[in-house]
Amino acid sequence: MARPVTHALPCTGGIGLRAPHYRQVLDRLPRLGWVEVHSENFFGGGAPLSTLLRVREHYPVSLHGVGMGLASTTPLDKAHLSALHRLCDAVKPAAISEHLSWNSAAGMVINDLLPFPYTQEALSHVATRIEQVQEELGRQLLVENLSSYLSFAHSEMTEGAFLAELTQRTGCGILFDVENLYVNACNLGVDAKAFIKAIPAEAVKEYHLAGYSVRDGCLVDTHDHPVCPEVWEMYEFALQHIGPRPTLIEWDSDIPPLPVLMGEAAKAQQRLEICYACAE
Amino acid sequence: MDNRRIITAAIGSLLMLGLVSGNAMADDKKMDMEKCFGVAKAGKNDCSSNKSAHSCAGQSTKNNDPMDFVAVPKGTCEKIAGGTLKSM
Amino acid sequence: MPALSNDQADFARAIVLGLDLSPQAHAVCPKYRVATAMAVYHNNYRGNLHDTLASAYPVTEQLVGKDFFRVLTKQFIEQYPSRSGNLHHYGAEMADFIADFEPAQSLVYLSDVAALEWACHRAYFAEDEATLDVSGLSKVPAENYADLVIHTHPACHMVRSIYPIAAIWNAHQPGANSDFHIDLDSGSSNALVSRKENTVMVTELTEAGATWLQSIRSGAPLGEATSGVLERYPDFNLNTALLNLLEQGVLADFTLENMP
Known part of the structure; x- marks a missing residue:
């Protein structure tokens, strides 16, 4: 019997649920630990929301926002925030997350996830914004580390230290995207192990895994390939230092058949189980 | 029939419909939900970098791309008669 | 900052x-x-x-x-x-x-087709709202029918064009016959966008029906909108118009003019 799932995300492999798979998932109800969707795609009503509510009857759902612009210096978009609030009330997601990025300046919105210098100034600004969002939603927000194609020489701390400080100041959680960290390690020389040690393990509530592509020597976070061996290795390192957490396979372009996605989630699941076995 | 009577009659027939079709409509509704579900259009918000191959690296942003000037619509507009004639 | x-x-x-x-x-x-x-x-x-x-x-x-x-x-x-x-x-x-x-x-028709597409796009993502509750209407005394202000659903839009844009739109939908020919002189279009069971549809209204709905959408009470249309289009059938719009999920809540 279908019943609404209200508890937190299960500590298993999950998949990013995208439009090409809605029908198959609802018709066949395959064994999926949980699913994640992009929040903005379900703002409003009609077919998108009603589809998500049906999915919600069978699987725990995580809402992953891409448009809030936590680090933008323009005022927080109240209409956007209240649309997210309404969606949360309707879906009652097991987790809700946004990115550590900005998207609005000079009277425009850049619909992307943009990096900024990790300064004390930015830290207090982003902390205030996270608090505003958490207050509006009445719950904890998970904040995801960013894949970036450049960094800033005047950053005063690492992204890991910045995230750690944010969790201290706001009580937010961390969504640790392992592939984003790998992209930054390759592109920008970020010390991945230092990042993993810098973020507080207890604040990490979810992992993301995905594939990338390469353009002119730059790793681009395109979510259009299987997870590569180096990212699996980094994930295993994270599991040892942080511990097992719900783990999502993200695939947004050249989306493969559902069994391929489920196969990737099963690979994450195997590693989670080994991690549990070691802990016992 | 004056306008008042027309309105009374029209609302009256809506009310009649409401009385007879309550349960029948509920069943239809269920079937339609199943049938129409597949028309989902993909949401455009996502958190990956855009994959499109048309890299704009180094491309001028002024409106001086020669392609802009030679552009001629080449699509299904060919099947719409009079579409180009009317403007002449 | x-x-x-x-x-x-x-x-x-x-x-x-x-x-x-x-x-x-x-x-x-x-x-x-x-x-x-x-x-x-x-x-x-x-x-x-x-x-x-x-x-x-x-x-x-x-x-x-x-x-x-x-x-x-x-x-x-x-x-x-x-x-x-x-x-x-x-x-x-x-x-x-x-x-x-x-x-x-x-x-020449492309701009109007784009306007219709934007209406459909908005309709797809529009908020949910209850459609007209007919049983609620039964509580309104018949002498107040002319004062009814009927609201349309957030997914309802109307795009009027001198070109047959609804026919053009429908010919390009998945599953439509790709072997079509449309004559621009075949007439104007009063395209009605509505959403039923979460599916966005485009249908045609008559000139009279479109004029009436436009009046209703601008907030005119039922009596005023109907009289206005009947003056110009004596053949306008209110009964059919209401039933069709109800069926398409266009009609939402109602209020009574001059009453809270």
């Missing part, structure tokens, strides 16, 4: 214009040039907006072809930056843009 907001404003302009980030921005890429990183951001910016427009305007894209559509969106994007963190809000100005877009001047 001077430093952070200045950094972001510089970065945003560089992305939109496809420029390198100024050296003062202290941007660093150890493995490739900063210009390569900026090209990725610029490509993301343009690519995301292009894909969003292609999703909102699929009929327009089919009518002009992919190459022409790319030229059109490129110029649209240069003229209209995004204003929302939700991409589904992007592209509202397309009908006006096309009306002034020189290379598309020969396609």
Whole structure:
């Protein structure tokens, strides 16, 4: 019997649920630990929301926002925030997350996830914004580390230290995207192990895994390939230092058949189980 | 029939419909939900970098791309008669 | 917040214009040039907006072809930056843009088709709202029927054109016969966009029906809207109009004029 799932995300492999798979998932109800969707795609009503509510009857759902612009210096978009609030009330997601990025300046919105210098100034600004969002939603927000194609020489701390400080100041959680960290390690020389040690393990509530592509020597976070061996290795390192957490396979372009996605989630699941076995 | 009577009659027939079709409509509704579900259009918000191959690296942003000037619509507009004639 | 907001404003302009980030921005890429990183951001910016427009305007894209559509969106994007963190809000100005877009001047109907597509796009994502509760109507005394102000559903839109835009739109929907021919002289169109069971539909209204619905949508009470239409179109059948609109989920809540 279908019943609404209200508890937190299960500590298993999950998949990013995208439009090409809605029908198959609802018709066949395959064994999926949980699913994640992009929040903005379900703002409003009609077919998108009603589809998500049906999915919600069978699987725990995580809402992953891409448009809030936590680090933008323009005022927080109240209409956007209240649309997210309404969606949360309707879906009652097991987790809700946004990115550590900005998207609005000079009277425009850049619909992307943009990096900024990790300064004390930015830290207090982003902390205030996270608090505003958490207050509006009445719950904890998970904040995801960013894949970036450049960094800033005047950053005063690492992204890991910045995230750690944010969790201290706001009580937010961390969504640790392992592939984003790998992209930054390759592109920008970020010390991945230092990042993993810098973020507080207890604040990490979810992992993301995905594939990338390469353009002119730059790793681009395109979510259009299987997870590569180096990212699996980094994930295993994270599991040892942080511990097992719900783990999502993200695939947004050249989306493969559902069994391929489920196969990737099963690979994450195997590693989670080994991690549990070691802990016992 | 004056306008008042027309309105009374029209609302009256809506009310009649409401009385007879309550349960029948509920069943239809269920079937339609199943049938129409597949028309989902993909949401455009996502958190990956855009994959499109048309890299704009180094491309001028002024409106001086020669392609802009030679552009001629080449699509299904060919099947719409009079579409180009009317403007002449 | 001077430093952070200045950094972001510089970065945003560089992305939109496809420029390198100024050296003062202290941007660093150890493995490739900063210009390569900026090209990725610029490509993301343009690519995301292009894909969003292609999703909102699929009929327009089919009518002009992919190459022409790319030229059109490129110029649209240069003229209209995004204003929302939700991409589904992007592209509202397309009908006006096309009306002034020189290379598309020969396609006189294209702007109106784009207006219809935007109405459909908005209808798809519109908020849910209950449709007219007929049993609630039964509590209204018959002498007050003329004072009924009927609200339309948030997914309801009407686009009127001197060209047969509803026929053009329907001919481009998945599953429609691709072997069609439409004569622009076949007449005007009063395209009604509605949403039933979460499916967006485009249907045609008669001139009288469209005039009546336009009046209702502007807030006129039932009596006033109906009298106005009957003066110009004595054959207007209110009974049929109401039943059709109810069936299509166009009618939502009602209030009584001059009553709270």
